[in-house]
Amino acid sequence: MSTIKFGTDGWRGVIADDFTFANVRKVACAIARYVVRAEKPGAGVLMGYDTRYGSERFARAAAEVVSMAGMPVWVADKACPSPALSLLVRQREAAGGIMITASHNPYKWSGVNGVPPLPPQTDHIQSLDILSPYLEAIEKIVDWDRIRDANFRFVVDPMHGAARGLLREVMTRHGVACDEIRGTRDPLFGGVNPEPIEPHVEALRRAVLAGKYDAGLCADGDGDRIGAMDRDGTFITPHQIFSILLWHLAGTRGISGDVAKTFSSTKMLDKIAEKYGRKIFETPIGFKYICELMLERDILLGGEESGGIGTKLYLPERDATVMALLLVEVMAWHKKTLGQLVAQLHEEFGEHYYGRVDLELRAGQKERAIEHFSGAKVKRVLDWEVARRENLDGIKLYLEGTGWVMLRASGTEPMLRVYSETRKAKDTQKVLEHACAVVRGL
Numbered sequence: 001m002s003t004i005k006f007g008t009d010g011w012r013g014v015i016a017d018d019f020t021f022a023n024v025r026k027v028a029c030a031i032a033r034y035v036v037r038a039e040k041p042g043a044g045v046l047m048g049y050d051t052r053y054g055s056e057r058f059a060r061a062a063a064e065v066v067s068m069a070g071m072p073v074w075v076a077d078k079a080c081p082s083p084a085l086s087l088l089v090r091q092r093e094a095a096g097g098i099m100i101t102a103s104h105n106p107y108k109w110s111g112v113n114g115v116p117p118l119p120p121q122t123d124h125i126q127s128l129d130i131l132s133p134y135l136e137a138i139e140k141i142v143d144w145d146r147i148r149d150a151n152f153r154f155v156v157d158p159m160h161g162a163a164r165g166l167l168r169e170v171m172t173r174h175g176v177a178c179d180e181i182r183g184t185r186d187p188l189f190g191g192v193n194p195e196p197i198e199p200h201v202e203a204l205r206r207a208v209l210a211g212k213y214d215a216g217l218c219a220d221g222d223g224d225r226i227g228a229m230d231r232d233g234t235f236i237t238p239h240q241i242f243s244i245l246l247w248h249l250a251g252t253r254g255i256s257g258d259v260a261k262t263f264s265s266t267k268m269l270d271k272i273a274e275k276y277g278r279k280i281f282e283t284p285i286g287f288k289y290i291c292e293l294m295l296e297r298d299i300l301l302g303g304e305e306s307g308g309i310g311t312k313l314y315l316p317e318r319d320a321t322v323m324a325l326l327l328v329e330v331m332a333w334h335k336k337t338l339g340q341l342v343a344q345l346h347e348e349f350g351e352h353y354y355g356r357v358d359l360e361l362r363a364g365q366k367e368r369a370i371e372h373f374s375g376a377k378v379k380r381v382l383d384w385e386v387a388r389r390e391n392l393d394g395i396k397l398y399l400e401g402t403g404w405v406m407l408r409a410s411g412t413e414p415m416l417r418v419y420s421e422t423r424k425a426k427d428t429q430k431v432l433e434h435a436c437a438v439v440r441g442l
Helices: 021-038 054-069 082-092 131-138 144-148 166-173 202-212 237-253 268-275 289-297 320-334 340-347 365-374 425-439
Strands: 010-014 043-049 072-075 096-100 109-115 125-128 153-157 177-180 217-220 228-229 256-262 280-283 297-304 309-311 353-359 384-390 394-400 403-409 416-422
Touching: 021 043, 021 054, 021 096, 021 109, 043 082, 043 340, 054 072, 054 096, 054 109, 082 096, 082 131, 082 320, 125 340, 131 166, 131 320, 144 320, 153 166, 153 202, 166 177, 166 320, 202 217, 217 320, 228 237, 228 320, 228 340, 228 416, 237 256, 237 268, 237 297, 237 309, 237 340, 256 268, 256 289, 268 280, 268 340, 280 289, 289 297, 289 309, 309 320, 320 340, 320 365, 353 425, 365 403, 365 416, 365 425, 403 425, 416 425
Parallel strands: 043 072, 043 096, 072 125, 153 177, 153 217, 256 280, 256 297
Antiparallel strands: 010 109, 096 109, 217 228, 297 309, 353 416, 384 394, 394 403, 403 416
16 A cells, blocks of 8 residues: 655545545545544535546545544545535534545545534434535625626536536525536536636637637636636636735725735735735645644735635635635726736736746756755856745745745645746746756756
């Protein structure tokens, strides 16, 4: 049996390689032992799964193990987003939840994530309708009158994942024009990674342009990470989404609370937070650190550069569907497209252009790269002096007068991530290309 190692987002493995029924049962047994010792086993455990190969069977195997520990277990009757499971754990005051998913990873991966335990009652496994109470809860968050009056048209792309049908259903229910693409179950995810970033969102871009929609909205494989497309086909980055939402919730709606962001997130958030008198907390990469802060403090909005964003208006949990609804509200409230909103933020807070490259490297290269850029010998990156360094998670170099570049080993995949943000799109691209060339040469 291969080693099971938990990363920033639970345990993940390659299906039929290390992600096997034997290993899933082993993880489920460990979770059951923890619940018995530390939680309220009589409150039971909820079980969800995504649309990947065998997800429902893996969920059933895990449920059987947990049930043998004497706990009641409820299993979703169909694939569901991770945030929907989280909500029901809270509503049912269950001991916890288990989600079978590999989130945005390629199709050959699967995984086991634990849902934050917040406190069903039989001695056997039952099926569970997760989606209906989820939709009833999230539709109360936004101003539907404003959204209807704006007469915007939307197309959504769940990328064949667990969020399929949800946005279309809730918006159609409230009289908002909304269509959907890639809404069927496909364990191969149409041949792309179910991650709502470029280049995987090309199908959404084509749909937006062909249908002349006002915006496109998308979610990753388990429905907790958001992506968006402007009506002209411009991709709206997770950093821009996070910034738009903070500007609206803190500024327009005047809702109290501070901000939590991960180490690789845009510095525009710092400027928006400063304008509205909000503290900003920076954490290592991984939403679990954001969640901890949201449980401990009054955090209005917390998120990460990968598109996982949560708000105190709902749960201390990322949720693509909730964030998409809030984006729709911002557009309706200000009667602006997403591109116009980004332009307004750039005018007020300065231009910020972000990029990321994922490098698959030889053994030892990741460590050598981080060591190299951490060293005092690297005094410049292209035309910019290194003003200072931070090593909260990986290594970040601040470049005098323009922005920053950062290197970090992925916590869920065998690769090195290289990030940069500068004041000009062409400079961000130059910095990324330079850093990647240096890394490959080590």
